[in-house]
Amino acid sequence: MIHEPPILTVRRNFPRPTATQLAAVASATTGWLVDAQDGRGSLGPRIKPIFPDDPTRNRCFGTALTCWCGPDDNLALAAALALAQPGDVLIASAEGFEGSAVCGDLLAGMMRNKGLAGLIVDGAVRDLAGLREVGLPVFARAINPSSCVRSGPGTVGLPIVVEGRTIASGDLVLADADGVVTVPLAEADAVLSRLEAIKAAESRTLAQVRAGLTVPEWVEALLRSDRVRFLD
Numbered sequence: 001m002i003h004e005p006p007i008l009t010v011r012r013n014f015p016r017p018t019a020t021q022l023a024a025v026a027s028a029t030t031g032w033l034v035d036a037q038d039g040r041g042s043l044g045p046r047i048k049p050i051f052p053d054d055p056t057r058n059r060c061f062g063t064a065l066t067c068w069c070g071p072d073d074n075l076a077l078a079a080a081l082a083l084a085q086p087g088d089v090l091i092a093s094a095e096g097f098e099g100s101a102v103c104g105d106l107l108a109g110m111m112r113n114k115g116l117a118g119l120i121v122d123g124a125v126r127d128l129a130g131l132r133e134v135g136l137p138v139f140a141r142a143i144n145p146s147s148c149v150r151s152g153p154g155t156v157g158l159p160i161v162v163e164g165r166t167i168a169s170g171d172l173v174l175a176d177a178d179g180v181v182t183v184p185l186a187e188a189d190a191v192l193s194r195l196e197a198i199k200a201a202e203s204r205t206l207a208q209v210r211a212g213l214t215v216p217e218w219v220e221a222l223l224r225s226d227r228v229r230f231l232d
Contacts, residue, residue: 007152008079014157014170015185016063022087024192025061025174030181032202033174036194037187043180044163046141047122051132052177060118060137062089064171064182068155071097071123076154078107083156086115089173091182093160094123098141100148105130112136120173120180122162139175 025033034041049058065088067080077092084090090111094102103119105127111119118137124144125131131138159168165182167173172183183191205213222228 005153007154008076009153009155009158010079010083011155011157011169012083014168016170017172017185017188021172021188021192022062024195025172025183028174028195028199030174030176030178032195032198033181033183033191035198036191037181037183041165041181041183043120043122043165043182045179046163047120047139047180048141049175049177050125050128050138050140050143054132057132057135057137059176060089060139061172061174062087062117064089064091064167064169064173066091066093066155066157066160066167066169068093068158068160069102069123070154071095072100072148073151073154074102074107074148075150075152076156077102078150079154080156081107081111081114081116084111084114084116087117089118089120089175090116091120091160091162091167091173092123093162094121096122096141096163098124098144100124100146101126101144102148103138104147105134108134108136108138118175120162120175137175139180 051057065084067076069076069092080090101124103125108131112134120139124142125140126145157169159166167182170185172188174181
């Protein structure tokens with residue numbers, strides 16, 4: 001190769017969700033958002049809050065800013081921080097590599113200082129005590145004190161794949177104690193319109209459970225129908 005290739009490829013401008021769309025996500029749960037996407041949208045069971053029992057650190061929502069770091073590298077994550085806006089949620093793809101941490105308390109502290117809403121990594125982070133002090137919601141697959149390199153190549157602002165799900169910068173993201181869910185921006189209005197109906201149905205059923213409901217009506221109806229054959 002005659003010329004050295006760039007170590008970073010960056011997309012700085014991309015469509016962003018509206019304040020109304022963000023507000024709708026803010027009042028949701030990850031379970032509701034999955035239901036509103038026909039059972040899809042989750043990044044799976046591995047990525048979880050590193051402080052699962054702390055309500056100030058186990059939930060975040062906002063606009064996704066994506067970066068692809070690759071395994072054992074965090075150059076793209078540092079570059080994404082420089083380009084992020086307040087309220088963004090950084091989503092970093094380490095391709096599932098847990099052998100070294102791509103973020104510690106110092107980098108997370110800078111994210112907090114810049115007003116970011118959270119960090120999501122499909123790899124490892126470190127400095128657990130320091131991260132607790134920083135207070136930024138952090139979601140990861142693992143804790144590992146091993147440090148990574150900062151050499152690239154990497155991308156910022158381009159689509160990435162995390163746990164089999166494609167995520168683009170500008171997508172909506174919600175993370176809570178159950179895990180992480182994203183909503184493609186192009187589908188946001190349709191998903192959020194279904195979300196209102198799901199919220200209402202959940203509220204009705206919750207009220208019934210608190211009032212003593214033991215068996216859902218649809219189960220009772222099924223057992224009365226000809227769709228069930230009793231053997232005794």
